[in-house]
Amino acid sequence: MSDISERDAADAYCDLRTSGHYENFIVASRLAPARVRRDLARIYAYCRTTDDLGDESGSDATARLERWRSEVSDMFAGAAPVHPVAQ
Numbered sequence: 001m002s003d004i005s006e007r008d009a010a011d012a013y014c015d016l017r018t019s020g021h022y023e024n025f026i027v028a029s030r031l032a033p034a035r036v037r038r039d040l041a042r043i044y045a046y047c048r049t050t051d052d053l054g055d056e057s058g059s060d061a062t063a064r065l066e067r068w069r070s071e072v073s074d075m076f077a078g079a080a081p082v083h084p085v086a087q
Contacts, residue, residue, distance in 0.1 A: 010087030014045035
C-alpha cells in the first residue's frame with residue numbers, strides 16, 4: 001500500500017470515529033474553516049480512541065492504555081504507526 005492510500009485509509013477511519021460514537025459531537029463542522037477540518041477529525045479520532053481504551057476496556061484498561069502509550073512513544077521515536085489514528 002502506498003503512503004497516500006495508507007493516509008487515505010487512516011483518514012477514512014478517522015472520519016468513522018468522528019461520526020460513529022455515542023458521545024460524539026460534530027468535530028469538523030461547517031463552522032470550522034475547511035482547511036482545518038481534516039486535522040480536527042484526526043485529533044478527535046486519536047483522543048476518542050485513547051478515551052475508549054480507558055472507558056471501555058474494563059479490568060484490562062490499565063494494560064491497554066500502557067500498551068497504547070508505548071506504541072505512541074515508539075512512533076514518536078521513529079517506529080511505524082501501529083494504529084490508523086496514529087498515521
